[in-house]
Amino acid sequence: MSHECDDCGEEFETLSRLRLHDCSTDTSFESSSLTHTDERKQEDVEEHSNEERIGKLDDLLATVRDGDSTALHQAMATYETRLASAHESGNSDNYRNISRAYREELITVLDDATQTEGFVFLAEFLDAYHPETADDLPHVTTVLQNVSSRYLIRTRLSDGIEAVPVPILEFFSSILNQLEEDGYDFVREALHPYGWAVGHPDHSVADDIHQHASSSLPLVNAMLEHAFYADQHSAVELLEKLVNDESVQQTLPYRSGKISGTRYLLDAPAGAVSDFEPTIPRYWEWQEELDYEFKLDDDVEQRIRQLVAEHGIDDDLSNDWEIADLTL
Template sequence: MTADRRPEEIEIDRLDQQLATAETGDMNALTKAVATYETQLATAHEKGESDRYRGISRAYQEQLITVLDDATQTEGWELVEDFLDAYHPDTADKFPHVTTILQNVTSRYLIRTRLSAGIDSVPVSALTFFSSILDQFEGDGYDFIREALHPYGWGIGHPDHSVADDIHQYASSSLPLVNAILEHAFYADQHSAVELLEELVNDESVQQTLPYRSGKISGPRYLLDAPAGAVSDFDPTVPRYWEWQEELDHEFVLDEDVETQIREIVAEQGVGDELSSDWEIADLTL
């Protein structure tokens, strides 16, 4: 006699089937797969089943991102926009469990569009999705959602949505997050990014001291890690599961005039005292 299977096991089998069908281009199956993933994570969270929650996320996150990203490249931004409407941060008291999935796919679309067609072609709804997440952060937590916000910097310079204003607004309260977003802004538009960097380091709210390793570090010094990260030998790891520099054949090269501005900021902030006489921008990496 076959033992009765738990409803959760049946739902996971259904998710496998839905994803397999979605991989053939069935958008209805993709919609169901996202809904099943959200429901299963929500149920595990409500029951306090943290191991099950992590297990589902680890088993299906990358596959779901890949299937949705592939579908987006075929169907266009409207497909993602439908999912953003259905699982928008503004629709619930807490972030939907598929938020990092949607952040990842939105980030890929943002980066591809910016590099291929320019910032004016980036849909405003992609940027307002990120800003709405920023607006809902309170205190600590949501580490993966915070990390997935880093590519928001690729929206800098958009004519109808000011990413720079958002970055500036959160600099005083979320400097580590702002630093990471600013690094991505350098990849996108280094001239706009260095102007923003200069504004930030001269803002009184950024003139703060943060704990760092076994000591402390100033806010301006912390933010100088952003351009250093862009020129370093370390490839960006966000969006996860995607080597965008390789796929898009993109190499970041710091312009001489931007390097000059960074060196001037270093001198003005007194950071050069801790560097060697022949320091390079990459030496500012924390």
């Protein structure tokens, strides 16, 4: 199936080529010779172009809702283009407005199409907007993370970890490797469900998470909590490795003081047993849809209690403390 650019009309065999092509229909003026009047004209042209493209996105999404999932390719490309344009122009308000207006719907329709068409449909988007295709993460990254997370969780619970496609895990791993220490907050939180793939036979998620513990402990803690939902025995094994790793023997600011890295990581199993329901992936109540309930096994609880005792953390707990009391 070919994909046509809405701006220049050129057709491409793959979604990747559509996304990466250099569109020749640039309606902007040359900045080197702009007068004040020209600047006003440029703003008018850009505003008209923005409105036209947003209108096309609305039309494309309406087509998708009518049952034509093929329109999603162009809808995603249009969304990416609009966000990229807002980002490049430094218009953060416009960027947020576009994202808030369309992100949830794009997630919903792509998720629906993936459930209908199968992973092969999602795979084309992961390939087209893979983090390694450009210097910066594509602007549609959080949309693809969300839908990939849903596919990962559903597949693991219904068919087992072996059935989870490796390209999803490679997609998450590539994002994890590209994240800087600051920024990308929504991308960072959307990595939490990567922990659901712990124990995959062809992609070591545990090693991947462990590798980032020294530099991104808060993110590792969140991924570890999701690993407990997926496979608590693999998760507690990873927890034991982490707390015995010298690179994790660090202190982190917490409230008015500091806590150890070990204490911080113990929040992961505590979060899993608490009454708090995870909000990631966003816009999806997965525990309700999948009728999922987490229960900590007795042997896993004893291993956690042993870690607490070995590191003297029980000194700050009551005599009858529960795992949920480790929640930060």
